[in-house]
Structure formats: structure tokens, C-alpha cells
Amino acid sequence: MAGGQGGGAATALRVVLGRRLHDLREAAGLTFEDAGRALDVTHATVRRMEKAQVGLKILYVEKLLRIYGVTEQEEVDAFLALVREANRPGWWHGYRDVLPEWFSAFVSLEAEADLIRAYEPHYVPGLLQTEAYAATVLRSGLPHAPVAEIERLVAVRTARQEILRRQRPPLLWIVLDETVLRRPVGPPGLMRGQLGRLIEAVASSQVRLQIMPFAAGHHPAMYGPFHLFRFPVPELPDVACAENLVGAAYYDQPADVSTFREALDRMCAQAAPVHRTEAILSGMRKEL
Template sequence: MKDARSGGAPTVLRLVLGKRLQDLRERAGLSFAEAGRALDVTHATVRRMEKAEVGLKIPYVEKLLRVYGVTDQRDIDAFVSLAREANQPGWWHRYRDVLPEWFSAFVALEGEASVIRAYEPHYVPGLLQTEAYARAVLRAGMPHAPQAELERLAALRAERQSLLTKDDPPLLWVVMDETVLRRPIGGPEVMRAQIDRLIEATEMPRVRLQLMPFSAGPHPAMYGPFHIFRFPLPELPDVVYSESLVGAVYVDQRDDVSAFLEALDRMCAQAAPAHTTRTVLGGIRKEI
């Protein structure tokens, strides 16, 4: 994947179908150019469909499937049905007036992942934030934004959190610097409520929270926060998300992802064990 500053975010299903089209093309022994000629379009159009950079035009999909050797009409109809579903905007589309394009891809990946691992040195991750803490973080990061825009973003963050209470939630495994809990955001009352929320989260069976204490010294990811998404679908590789002030980078190349995974594994070994997190949080809360 690449720098995501513009362009609509694909649904995860569209990513999967693009990968399936790629596999069918390669099995048929056709190049991008040859597939493009079959559609009377440029090779770039085929490539962009496979990379989920554009919507899946149904006539194109039907013709490509036949060109690639899919002859059973039931298989074609099933694929086309999925393509129609994949072209529907995700639930987050309702927030398109305030949601940056580069972050909408994050929401799409987050919603379909079976495992979400993260390192956070600055803030409590969005899935675990209280409403008051979220508002304080948003205001700090967007000091000139109208209040209405901040309220919309806070509502989006709250809706994302329903992911943790659905019937089959993902595993959320976070390593969080002690700095996050020592930085006063929103005042003592807000911070106490936020720590209470984290204590509650430690009791959730699919949440694993580890704290990296100051005393642990340097660690492999001191350069900044990142997320790693893993999916139950074999077509999708692990994806790393790394955010900057004005955009984000999404990485899915195996060697690059492996570097992030190794760093996070080392950090998990270096951080305080998850079973001690509740006690540590309680101690910090008393100090606030």
C-alpha cells in the first residue's frame, strides 16, 4: 500500500475481490495489458481494480471473469453479487464531511480485522477512549476546528468502539507508554474516568493491555505510534498503519510488516505483563 492522503477508501471486501481478480488473471497467464485490451481500456484500469483503487464496474467484472476462464454462470453471479456489495460505502461514509480520506481506510481495516495490535506513546487508543477524553484530544489536535466538527468526530470515535462489544470482537492488544497516563488531558476528573475505562477494558476477554514503564528504558519503537491489522481472510496480508500530522502510510509488504511485528514482539516482552496492568493503573489513578 502507499501514502494515503487522497482518494476514497475501499471497503475490505473490495480489497479481497481485487486480489481474487489478480489471482484469476495470473492463473490465466494474462498481463495487465492483455486484460485491458479485452475490456478496451488501459492496463492501468485493470491494475487499479486489482488494487481496489477504484470501484468494481460490474460489466468489467463480468467480462474479465469470462476472459479469465470462469464459465459457470453461478460463480459469475456470486462474484458479481459480492462486487455490488463491495461497491457500497462503509458505515463511516456518513461521516465523510469530517473524516479525512487517509483515515477512512483505517476505519475500514479496523472494522474487519481479527487482530489489532498497536503501540501508542501519546494517547489512549481511540477504541478505549472515554467521550470526555476523546473531545479533549480532538480539541488539542484541531485547535481551529468548529465545535460541530469536533462533535461529529467524537461521535465517529464512539461508533467505532462498538467493535469491542459485538458478538465476535477482534483481539485488541495494545502496548502503551507510561507517558500516556502521565500526560494530563482534560484535567484530573477526565483522566481518572479514562483510567477507570482502561481498568474496565482489562476485564474484557479480547483486550490485552500492556504498559511500558519509564524504568524499562529505550525500546525498538520509540520513533512513533503504529497499528498492525490482521484479517481472517487469506487474500489479505497484514497491514501496518503509521500516522503523521497530515496523512498516513499503509504498509503491506511482507518484509516491512515483519520489521514492525518484530519490534512490537520485543516491546511486549519488555513491557509490564498484561496481568499487572490493572494494578498499575489503580496506582496511577490514586496519584491523580
């Protein structure tokens, strides 16, 4: 995942299981080559399984567990049950005709994180967009797309927002550049509706929104938008995602992720405090 463009939409659970297989193999004192010979596959196949770059085949995993010394049937069955769960397509699989592969990976990370932090200098984040705002910005970015494709992409964006309404929603902590709120998107009524949606969101304990004002001057993230995901399982490292015009790069190496985290921490100190956000948004809405 680190530093790569695109990449398969591995679920967080599949990444955890891959890391667990890696730990079991090393504890057993076996190499990639040893495991590959036992499965009658190349060592590269075993490596890809551990890095969650391919799906986990039940027969392969069961044989590896035996080779690695996992002999208790209950433990084997529990591991295989998790493999079946990890291989189950996410809800977004039904939109694969309009979703690029790199974004399927993004939606998977978003759906499984318990903390989502981001800096957004261009648009209101998708998780907080109204349908009208989403349709307008999608049309701007995809001027040649058929109407049906835009409608399906809006449906994806709306479906993604369900994570904020589930029983245990993630904490969404966004630093939003003032530019996002000052740049007109559609008619004034559309922006009033979008600002109203943000005001509703910040009333929730699960959403922290800070506005980076023009007056703050330059700041550590003036390179573009990015997200930082944290997960409820300790085996899975934080993942950063930096978007660009044709895709995204994903990073999970500690040194890389800490760079994004430090930039967010510094921006949070520069941006308007959370308790001021509602007043700022309400003032902007009155200006429209």
C-alpha cells in the first residue's frame, strides 16, 4: 500500500489477516520460499497474501495455518471465518462500473476506520456534501460523463455518508480551508443548503470541523488534499491518502504517516477552534 498509485481495494480486515499470517510464518521460522513450496506456489504469492495484495484462498490459508503450527481446530475455524468475511465484497462493489479502483480502496479504508482526519482546500468533503453540491462538483470534474454516471456517483457519495449514522460511527475531524466556503458552487441557494448541512454536522459529537482562515497565512499542507485513517484494530497501521487528478497515493510507513499527522496537528493549532465553527458558518450563510 505504501506510496502506491491505485492498488486493490483490500479491506482492513484482509490487511490484518495478512499481517497475522506474516507473524505466524516468522514465529515458525519459515521463509516465503518454504511456505510457497508447501502450497506449490511461488514465494511471491505468499508475499502478496501477507501484504493483502490478493484475496485469501481458504484452502491456502488452512494449509498455512497447519504448517505454522496452529493445531487447535477452534482457532483454525475462527481464522477461516475471518477470511471469509474479509473476502466478502463491500457495498461499493455494486458501483464498480463507475468507481475507479483507487477510490474503491479509499471507500474501504473510510468504511472501516474509527478516526478519519483530513485537510480539504478545494471542496466540502464527500461525507458532508448535500446531493446538490455533490452533483455540481462531480459534473465540474467529469464534464463529459453521461448523466446516469453522475447520478450513480452521487448515489455512492450518499451511501458513504451512512457511516456517520451507524451505531458506532467514526470520529470525523476535518480542517477545511476558507476558500472552500468562499468559492461559489452553483447558485446561492445551493451553497446556503450546503452551509446548513455543515452546521447540522458540527452539532454532532462525531464531527469536528475547523476552518483555516485566509488570515492564518501559509500553513504546512499547502500541497493539496489528504486523508488520514486510523482503525480500531492495533495490528493495522494508520494510513494516509493523498489525492491528485488521476488517482491517489496511499502510505502506511510510520515515517510517511507521521508527516501527514504532524501537518494536521499544526494546522489544527492555526485554524479556528471547533467551538467557533458554527458561528463562522452561520455568518457566511447570512452573506448569501
